[in-house]
Amino acid sequence: MVAEAPLYLDACATTPLAQVAHEAMEAARQLAWANPSSLHGFGLSAAESLERSRHSLASSLGTGAEAIRFCSGATESVHLALLGAAATLPVGRLLISAVEHPAVNAAAAQLQRQGWQVEPIPVGPTGLLDLGVLESLLHPPTRLVSVIAAQSEVGSIQPLTTIAQLCRQAGVLLHTDAVQLAPHRPIAMDELGLDLVSLSAHKLGGPRGVGALLVRPGLRLEPLLGGGGQERGQRAGTEPVVLAAGFAAALAAARRHQLDGTSQRLEASRDHLLHDLLALPGVRLSGPDPTRQPRLPHHISLLLSDGQGRPLDGRKLVRALWNEGVAVSSGSACSGGSGRAEPSPVLLAMGWDRSQAASGLRLSLGSWLEASQLERVPLALERAMASCGAAAP
């Protein structure tokens, strides 16, 4: 173990709770602890807090408060979006990108068992959707499209405006998993004409255990959870008022950061670190090149190989880097058990071979980091690579 405090470079997995979120939750805990469905004064205070959070989120996302359905997180949100919308449609075809989060793939698989045809849309080498293929399939029986707005493993940002236009023209519903985009870019839901948008609070400085599905007003949705009829009958269960307050405060802060220079500073730190890392032997970039293509501003993803050009094992590297005091990820936090790295389906879809696709490393930064703290990262990676390379069979 190293003497310095470990560096947390895994924002895409989860972010520390932002101070403003903490404060908003503390205030809600004192004043808005009751059940927002209760009709007495305590309940009304809770309902008022919940509605204030709803309005705040909505205005951060370019839509009206009536669009927000609070739920437990993005896993639930994407299931509600896809299964809930599909249940109101005739059985048809669902298009998804080839680089979705496992939660979307799982919901799609469930629809497949219900008779839906699921067609993955291929992506290019930087993880961007092949719009030609998308367009060519936007006709019956296609009724639903789900696209990850920003990819968690490789940081690609999809051209959502164009995708939304194509879907709207074709009269096909569009869901986007905006979990990784929302912390960094404005989402103008109404202007873009998005039908369904999934978000998770803990990826943007808010608390775990709360997320939202944004639903275009008027869109019908079959609820996943039966019960007390909360959230316009589309999501039952007592609303987590305190968590919602933290969620709203965190997103509002993220929006401010895009205006007050914080995001730009973070992006500059990322660019600097990326430059230094790419100067190391055996290190190359995966996903879009941020000097030329849209990429999440805090995101670095690398493919690593040893002196002979043989791909290293991404999971071993994560452990080795932790021993150097740096917390990163080999891709999606949720994929797989322990042991040797499995090739990442996302990297495979982008055209890397199996061993390259198991050599990925992701570093995702956040506003809790000082630029100076990042200076030791290149050396740490070099040492980690050396230790893994030596241990390789």
Added chain:
Amino acid sequence: MLAYLDHHATTPCDPAVVAAMAPWWGEQFANPASRLYRPALEAAAAIEAAAAELHQGLAAPSGAQVVFTSGATEANNLALKGLAEAALSSGNPRRRLVSVVSEHHAVLDVLRYLERHGFALTLLPIDAQGLLNPADLQAALDPGAGGPVLAVSVMAANNEIGTIAPLAQLAPLVHAAGALLHVDGAQAVGHIPLAMEAWGIDLLSLSGHKLYGPKGIGALLVAPGVQVAPQLQGGGQQGGLRPGTLPVPLIVGLAAALKQALADREGRALRLAALRDQLWTGLQALGGLTLNGPPPGPQRLPHNLSVTAGGVDGTRLHQLLRRQIAVSSGSACSQGSASHVLAALGRTRAEAAATVRFGLGRSTTAQQVEQALRAMADALDQASNRSAASRPER
């Protein structure tokens, strides 16, 4: 100061629980699914400790699985839809579900959903005290009544009228028929004794905010060998049964709340039962009130009381009460529509509207009970336009 007497709708998160969660909102924030570095391993250990706390606190059988959910609503949905789906996909031929008319919407709604998807549903009636008749259950469990029963869902305690179900007596009937017993324990866990294994409960739902824990967290306990199909997928957390990034602070808070609730449960139950009895005695003296549910005693939650003011305009009554005490006219989640529980007891719509549910809790004092009695006396006076002279002696 308004007295909060609505602890069935929700309970305030206890300061000790807030304190237990605090470090997890702060420094220790890593994602427990990233099992590759130490903070993540610490988070995973905290979750295991919380699961062990629930397992032990609810006297679950060894090998039972603790599945964290967003609350009792999700736990009930997971239990019932999960059982049904697992039966469908494993070739288990049981296609009947049995429950009780007075269950929470988070059970009834799910059962009706399953009814629309090919399961036969039998809802048992309740008697004047809110109890189901074991003979009715026995009859419903007879395969001759329409085929073999997959599961029976009975709430441990009713959120409106406080009826405690004799689960230990019902479970053998359920098991003798080869069916499984699901129990919605949202209003019981932390309030009355509950022993999952000894009572023969196969699946048990609970919610944090009903036992002085945080909102947004609950759990489903599943006895070993019981097959439940996940309702959400992707990410693989919780053995695939309920994926999604685990809300470590809330999980730690749920366990802390349960631990504390079990530690003070007996003393609290005695104290609140005495206060509740004081309330009931005072209310009886006001006259014109009918008790809903069992008489105060072992068949009723110690902190619950539900009364109906006959011939009184319920809207007016509650408007008046709201100025002095926080109570409920029924289930908090079913605002607008008349309570199905009160309807099952034979109350009319008007009577249901003129019903007052009291839920006492950890912070309730004798002064608040006095305050509630004064509030009821005033409100009844004004709502029924009875003059003080015509009111029975107190």
